[in-house]
Amino acid sequence: MLSQGFVSMQMMFCGLHISGYWWFAMSFLGGVALLVRFKPLAHLLPASPRTTHPRELWFYFCIVAAGCLACWVVLSAIKIPTADFDGLAIWSLRLKALIRDRTLYSVTLHDPLSLTPMLRHPYLLPMVQLPYCLAVGSAADTAAHVPQIAWYFCYLALAFSSARLQPTWNSRAIMAVTVALIPAIAIGLNLESSSEREPMMGILGLASVFYLSRWNTTRVRGFLWLAFAFAFAMQQIKVEGSAFLVGLIAGAVIMGLNSSRDKSNMRDVAVGIAALILAALPWEIVRRHIPLSTRDMNYTAGAVTHFGERLRAIPPVARVLGSELFFRPESYAFSPHAALFGLIAGWNRTVARIRVSLLLAPALCLAAICAIYCIRQETLPPAYNRSFSRRMLVLMPALVFACIYRPREQADEENADHLTKD
């Protein structure tokens, strides 16, 4: 689905028009790939418990809760229309314009006087939704929400796969429930303060950090490039993805150093970065040719020259951040609390280099979000600065994973008698 959206976008950057048949072609290719890789996909599912130890009860509780959230996702995607303001005012308009024009080279995009918001925002999400809308012939909510259903089930698979990486039953339980049972990923689509983009970016961020951890343990270069690809997809959905991508690249560089295969690792990282630059180039070229509209707001204006004044905004932003992390159970349950506990309790029991490498991407994204809020304290009305819940969604699953993750080889030395075999 991501490949289809990305290739469609590149085609449009070249001035080609999109047709609905493109979706069928990509779906066919995706189906072939799925059949070929079906057997290994079974490993994503958790193994059935072979004993009757009570500690395995967590698995059944997790399944029940995850099943409830998944049912809500399917129900809301099919029956409930888009209910957030940005989705209504911005992204549905973008989707309708794409359905009408079938290309990105249109008056809608290139006229600075046209009242179309955020023309220079990335286009990947509407491109992923577009083929499904073309197939039904309109911007129907049901068609536009199809990607969200698919991505949520991928998210659950990622969450359980993350749990399988953990060495002990207790750590598996903690990882599974803290990652899989973040309510906002499922219900964020239906909140007025949320949007369609942020839950998807949260899923992509989790996938990115997950595959980076897989590269750490296996050194299979495909995992590294997958991590880069998912982070790049984030960058193509929303601007916060840029900070995440930079953090991921830095984390990969740190993770690749100080090991016995420095040169090989750095070569893989360099190839990945080169591929990213090549993939990002078309959008950067197109974006430079899109003029600023008459209504665009520059949130970073004066960020450097008025730096001293921005410092005064740090305490209120810090308070909002703390509130967002630890007093929003309706959005994140107790995942941030568990993440903090895991980070503190597991710090001395983990190699610092690995922990920092995984944390860099979500941490840098969080720093960027806080910086934006420090700037916009003066540019927007106070009501807009009381929460950044939808932006926290972008990094929360990845942050929780990075805080709780313990490499299996590290735990081998400490808890050899607790290891389980799959």
Add this chain to the structure above:
Amino acid sequence: MQKRTGLFSVNALFVTACAVVIAWSGWALLRVPWIRNGLAGIPTHRYTLPFNIERQRLAPRSLFLAACVLPVFGAVMLTRRRFRNMALSKLDFRGASVLLFVEMQAIVAIAGALDLTFYYRSEYSRLPWDVDRNQVLSHLAGQAYADAQALRAKLPPDSRVGLHTELVDPYIMPALAFPIRFFDVYPRNPDKWRSESDFVMQAKRVGLAYLLNYDLADPGGPLKLLPLDFGEPK
């Protein structure tokens, strides 16, 4: 035969009951507005803002209903011998803590989805799967939605309109009135637009056919539509 060892004699159902009590009492306490909003950093004069009301979502009733799901689930599990052995086994402190945390997390996650059902019922007087798209748009956009529909009925599709509005977000009208196209082109004096050469030049370039002054506070009606005629004045 499962070896029954451990410091604590913890029955799975007992742990579930603890989770119910803790979830209910703890969250009932934090539902006290001044405690919750103080911790959440919300000033008292902003309690009624929709975004802040969302931050207080997660009613104790949803937690209680969600917490009831687990004992029912546990009762069903106990009908099988395999799970009875699990329920009657003992856990050490760490295992019991993890199991309690898992239950709390599951309760809150299920309650989040349940509470959204109540939210739709209170906001739209319907269950989520019965909510109409027009109802949602009217709720979000208010009068702007009705005005946009009126404009769509009045003008041909693909009309090009120069928009002037005092709305904080000027993009809501273009989104709701699609496929009518809106442009940020408007004269300083709409009654004497012909005398403004820069406006005439821009309007001709984008192909404007109408001017729209959208003012919700106007007693004569929010939609002030003026057709443009670029022919020679008589």
